[in-house]
Amino acid sequence: MTKAVSGFSKLSKEEKVQWIAEHHFSNPEQAVAVLKKYWNSDAELQKLHDEFIENTISNFYLPLGVAPNFLINGKNYTIPMAIEESSVVAAASKAAKFWAHRGGFKTTVLGTEKIGQVHFMFPGSFETLHAFFTSITPKLYSETESITKNMQKRGGGILDIELRDKTSELENYYQLHATFETKDSMGANFINSCLEQFAKTLKEEAQKYTAFSDEEKNIQIIMSILSNFVPNCLVRAEVSCPVAELKEDKNISQEEFAEKFVRAVQIAEIEPYRAVTHNKGIMNGIDAVIIASGNDFRAVEAGIHAFASRNGKYTSLSHAKVENGIFTFWMEIPLALGTVGGLTTLHPLVKASLEMLGNPTAEELMQIVAVAGLAQNFAALRSLTTTGIQQGxxxxxxxxxxxxxxxxxxxxxxxxxxxxxxxxxxxxxxxxxxxxxx
Structure with a gap:
C-alpha cells in the first residue's frame, strides 16, 4: 500500500515523476522512460503544456485527423477531429462526400442564450422576496457594469435576471436565474463573475431592506455558478434529397434504405437503450471537433444529454422522415462554444484547427460541430441498416x-x-x- 505524500504539488516535475515511478510501478526505470518519452523536445512548448493543469508529469497524445469535403451552407470545410476511436474520421469523411453531391448540409443557429444561477435560501414569503428583488434589480445590473463593459462592446452582456421560487421542491430554496449573451467566448468566467457579484449585492441589500425581519435579512447564499444546460443556445443541422438520389448500395433499393433508416431513427426516439448508443455515435463527431477546437467537451456532453432527456425520457437527438418523395435527416442540439479565450489562444494545435476552419465565430463553430455530429450519425445508421456496423x-x-x-x-x-x-x-x-x- 502506497503511503500518503505531503507537499507533492511543490515537487519539481522530475521529482513528481520519480516519486510516481518508485511508489506505483514495479519497474520504476521503465516507467520514468515511458513518461519522459512523451515530453516535447521544445522546452517552451512543453512548459506551456505543463501549465495547462496541475501536477503535470507527461503529455497524453490523441491523433488529430481531418475530414474533408464538408459542404455547409454552400461553403467547403475540412474539419479537424481529435479522437482515438477507429473509423470515426473515415465515417465522417464518407458522409461528407455523400452529401456534398446532394446539396450539402444546411445549418441555422436558433439561439445563443447561456444561463447562470445564484442559489440561495430565504425563510420568508415569496411575495416579500419578490418585492425586494424588484427594488434591487437595477442595482444588480449597475454593480456588474465593470464586469460587463467589454462584453457589451462586443454585443453581449446580461440579457435578463429573474427570481424563481423553488420552495415546492426544497424548503426556502430560491434562485436568481440569469441569461447571458457571450458572443465568441464560451463565457464561463464572465458568467460566474457576474453571478458572484449578484450574490454579493443580494446579501448586502437584504441587510438594508426595512421590510425584512431580522431573520429574513440573513439570506443564505449557497452557490453562484453557470449552468451547462443551455436549451436556448441551439443550432439546427440537416440534409435532404429525393429518395431516388439515395442509391449507393447495390444490395438495397433507395426506397428500402430510406424506410429502414427512418425506422432506425424512430427506434432511437422511443427506446432509451438504443437512444444512448445512437447519441453516443453523434458525440463521436461532436467531441472530436470540440477537443480539436479547444472547447470543453465535458460541458457540451452534459448539456446535450440533458437536452435529450428534457421531456422526461431519454430520446434520440436526430430525426428523419420521408415526405412527398423527399428524405430529410436533421438534428437540433444545444452547443455553448467559444472561439476566443481559454485554450483557443494558448494551444498551438487548437489555433491551427481554428485557422483550418477559417477562424470561425462561435456561431459558425456551432454549425460546424453540429454537422460533424449529424454526419457521424448518418454514417453509423447507413452501416447499421445495410452492411452492419462491424464490417467497416x-x-x-x-x-x-x-x-x-x-x-x-x-x-x-x-x-x-x-x-x-x-x-x-x-x-x-x-x-x-x-x-x-x-
Missing part, C-alpha cells in the same frame, strides 16, 4: 490489433491483404498472424 469498423480497427501484437511491416501487408476478402475479427487476426509467424 473492424477493418479500421485492424491496424490497432496488429500494433497490439507488434506486427512487422511485412506482416501488416500480408494480414491486410488477407482480410480484404475475409471477415475481420480480433481472434481471426490473431490466428492468422500466428500462422504467418509459425
Amino acid at each position: 469498423h473492424m477493418k479500421m480497427h485492424l491496424m490497432n490489433i496488429l500494433n497490439q501484437f507488434k506486427a512487422t511491416e511485412e506482416e501488416k501487408k500480408q494480414v491486410i491483404k488477407y482480410f480484404e476478402k475475409n471477415t475481420v475479427s480480433h481472434s481471426g487476426v490473431v490466428d492468422y498472424l500466428e500462422s504467418l509467424r509459425n
Whole structure:
C-alpha cells in the first residue's frame, strides 16, 4: 500500500515523476522512460503544456485527423477531429462526400442564450422576496457594469435576471436565474463573475431592506455558478434529397434504405437503450471537433444529454422522415462554444484547427460541430441498416490489433491483404498472424 505524500504539488516535475515511478510501478526505470518519452523536445512548448493543469508529469497524445469535403451552407470545410476511436474520421469523411453531391448540409443557429444561477435560501414569503428583488434589480445590473463593459462592446452582456421560487421542491430554496449573451467566448468566467457579484449585492441589500425581519435579512447564499444546460443556445443541422438520389448500395433499393433508416431513427426516439448508443455515435463527431477546437467537451456532453432527456425520457437527438418523395435527416442540439479565450489562444494545435476552419465565430463553430455530429450519425445508421456496423469498423480497427501484437511491416501487408476478402475479427487476426509467424 502506497503511503500518503505531503507537499507533492511543490515537487519539481522530475521529482513528481520519480516519486510516481518508485511508489506505483514495479519497474520504476521503465516507467520514468515511458513518461519522459512523451515530453516535447521544445522546452517552451512543453512548459506551456505543463501549465495547462496541475501536477503535470507527461503529455497524453490523441491523433488529430481531418475530414474533408464538408459542404455547409454552400461553403467547403475540412474539419479537424481529435479522437482515438477507429473509423470515426473515415465515417465522417464518407458522409461528407455523400452529401456534398446532394446539396450539402444546411445549418441555422436558433439561439445563443447561456444561463447562470445564484442559489440561495430565504425563510420568508415569496411575495416579500419578490418585492425586494424588484427594488434591487437595477442595482444588480449597475454593480456588474465593470464586469460587463467589454462584453457589451462586443454585443453581449446580461440579457435578463429573474427570481424563481423553488420552495415546492426544497424548503426556502430560491434562485436568481440569469441569461447571458457571450458572443465568441464560451463565457464561463464572465458568467460566474457576474453571478458572484449578484450574490454579493443580494446579501448586502437584504441587510438594508426595512421590510425584512431580522431573520429574513440573513439570506443564505449557497452557490453562484453557470449552468451547462443551455436549451436556448441551439443550432439546427440537416440534409435532404429525393429518395431516388439515395442509391449507393447495390444490395438495397433507395426506397428500402430510406424506410429502414427512418425506422432506425424512430427506434432511437422511443427506446432509451438504443437512444444512448445512437447519441453516443453523434458525440463521436461532436467531441472530436470540440477537443480539436479547444472547447470543453465535458460541458457540451452534459448539456446535450440533458437536452435529450428534457421531456422526461431519454430520446434520440436526430430525426428523419420521408415526405412527398423527399428524405430529410436533421438534428437540433444545444452547443455553448467559444472561439476566443481559454485554450483557443494558448494551444498551438487548437489555433491551427481554428485557422483550418477559417477562424470561425462561435456561431459558425456551432454549425460546424453540429454537422460533424449529424454526419457521424448518418454514417453509423447507413452501416447499421445495410452492411452492419462491424464490417467497416473492424477493418479500421485492424491496424490497432496488429500494433497490439507488434506486427512487422511485412506482416501488416500480408494480414491486410488477407482480410480484404475475409471477415475481420480480433481472434481471426490473431490466428492468422500466428500462422504467418509459425
